[in-house]
Amino acid sequence: MPLYLNDEQTMLRESAQQFVSEAAPVSHMRALRDANDATGFSRDLWKQFAEMGFTGILIPEADGGLGLGHVEAGVVLEEIGRNLSPSPFLTTAVAAVAALNGTAQRERWFPGILAGETVAALAIDERAKHGDAIGMKAERSGNGFKLTGAKQFVAHGHVADLLIVAARTAGSPEDHDGVTLFAVSKDAANLTADPQRLADASLAARMTFDGVAVDADAVIGEVDGGRAVLNALLGAGRTGAAAEMLGVGGGAMDMTVQYLKERKQFGVLIGSFQALQHRAAHLYSELEVARAAVLKAQQLLDAGDAKADEAVSVAKAMAGMASTLAVQEGVQMHGGIGMTDEYDIGFYMKRGRVLAELFGDTNYHADALARAAGY
């Protein structure tokens, strides 16, 4: 499969570009922030995502979705990133769908996701840095399980209809096996969410599970065999976050290059200065390389290729480096105005930082590659 978008994917990109930039441009995010909106995104917009068919991109046709792949999901995510659109698309229509796909749980949750009524959140991180250890306990209790422990960095956790929770049914936190994934509804008793506004104005919750009772049918996949489900979730989430970062980095670069073409100092356009031209050209190169890495990961995931895990780590790590450079150069090349809240470039820096941290940062993924290579 060639490493560029085919005609159908290009058409999807055009419609996603138009839709997202009109329905949720940066001003939409700014307005939500200024209103101190407690949800963190627009439910109406989420409905519109469903009407466009976007929420069903990764849902198989047999389940009422479009049966498309990670390349197509990434096309939408890149536009979300470029417009800094607050949306549960990544957590719900990408990561959660990947986890639920093919499991008994899909029948319960897919219809709501397809309709743009259900929002999912991912309760997988327990520390400030994403890692592989899972300490939250899920103990057998009656017909089901009781979940005890805490999670953090749960985007949309305070308003999600569905929480996907990684917990331990056997072994100790560092063990690979013994993990089970659960689908928990928002109305579960003994579950509290403490939403915190993050630097990018999005909301992520610290969540406490104080013996949250779930039925046995809340299990996604197999008991003790949750790593397979978690891998599917993380593969999709990481690749999706990388695609969104391409949008954030690309959006920041476009703003910056445009600024270089408009801003005059010393009587000339600053874009004519070789020092700035070289930095912009270097940035372009880093983003192009990241784009190739992301597309590679998307295609290998879609093909179910054995090399997908490695490609996903490369994509997340590379997109992290490139988008970080893009937002830093963006603010710097804008000069003083780049430091103002009134100007949008700073929003790109904030969103880029959150995405860089989500599902493991560049260092996490570089380390994973090194371990897989035996050093």
Place this chain on the structure above:
Amino acid sequence: MSDLEQFRAETRAWLEANVPASMREPMRGEGDANWGGRKADYSKNPDQKLYMDRMAERGWTVPDWPKAYGGGGLSAAEAKILREEMARLKCRNPLNSFGISMLGPALLKYGTEEQKLEHLPRIARGEIRWCQGYSEPNAGSDLAGLQTSAVSDGDDYIVNGQKVWTSYADRADWIFCLVRTSKESKQGGISFLLFDMDSPGVSTKPILLISGYSPFCETFFDNVRVPKKNRVHDENKGWDVAKYLLGHEREMISGMGLASPGGNPLIEGAIATIGLDAQSRLADPILRAQLALFEVRSKAFSAMSERFIDQLKAGQAHPAQPSMMKYYGTELNKDRHELIMASGGSDTLEWESERSNGGAKPRAWLRTKANSIEGGTSEVQLNIIAKRILELPS
């Protein structure tokens, strides 16, 4: 089985049966590369010639050229399968050639039918080794400032002047050369000539480099007579050919940023020298981190390289995209060799020992420093990206 699957199976079987075992080992240094030509010496390893001839017979030294010019006539998908199967078997490149990577594409686009039939099959078979007469003293990055003159004399040109950094001019059979045919316009007064290095009046002198090698030469032209039929494209239109060819040169050089197929010598070398700790991690944690971050970029650039080739074949690549590939690939390759040196420690400093294969690592490290200079410096590539892709003002 689809046609492509069948092609893959047949290709694999043919390669397994026909590529000599010594051509499936990693090259130990530049000396292991086969450049073909009239002056090639195959006495050290006759397999080089055998392998090249077998591949050339199928047109697989230039798989995507038309069969009429000695190529394999393969589709983009088939050529990719051939590359993948060669990588799988760790096959060496059967023929390194500026004729293949640089002149060939320019002749295919700008050459007359007569020129194509005369030169392309001989390039494909490795019979003629070409060198490039572009750079001149004092011109450097300002390539179009070249002064070597070609004055019309009946059916010939009389060429006078000097070239520099002519790669392997002392071992080449023919040269493709930029000459000034008019002083009226800088870029519009250049023509593109092909001529035999054995022509009277041509002389070369190797330049010794910091690697201890002499891959480059100074080349002098003293009243060299070149038939006008050897001019590619119109008189004074040579800059078009030169630019097109430079795109291919940059593409070729950017390939140096890719890790060689099979294994990972960088990581293996570091483990061998430094060892692993109790957690099976490289015992130098800072070097480990540097290696891991380098590997991210290296693998991402491999994907970029694949994407670039796919886009080129589909006519989707921006014409200035080779500049990005050249810039990124050569900078990455310098980083790789810095890490090889840091991983190998004092072992990689031995310059002449048998153990170090004649200092292959330090010499290769030093050689990479030229990558970001030759074919247009990194700074020139960044200028091109800024102006032509980002359209920043002058």
